[in-house]
Amino acid sequence: MKTLTEVTKDALELPSDQRFTLARILLDVSESDAPADAGVDEAWEQEIARRMATVEEGTAKYRSSADVFTELDRRFPG
Secondary structure, eight states, X not given: OOOHHHHHHHHHTSOHHHHHHHHHHHHXXXXXXXXXXXXXHHHHHHHHHHHHHHHHHTOOOOOOHXXXXXXXXXXXXX
């Protein structure tokens, strides 16, 4: 079985539209296990739109992939 870091690296190699689809699939699967909360979907849609806007405007703060993977390994060992 692949580690979270390996899966993340593979996912980051996908084109952006496929990464978005993968994220939706993972959220849909996760949501089926969680109790429904009316406003959560709308809040996520707003957050996604806000984050996309910061990228498009050039105001997003980026981190190197090495920093991201180090943080993932720290937070999710195994």
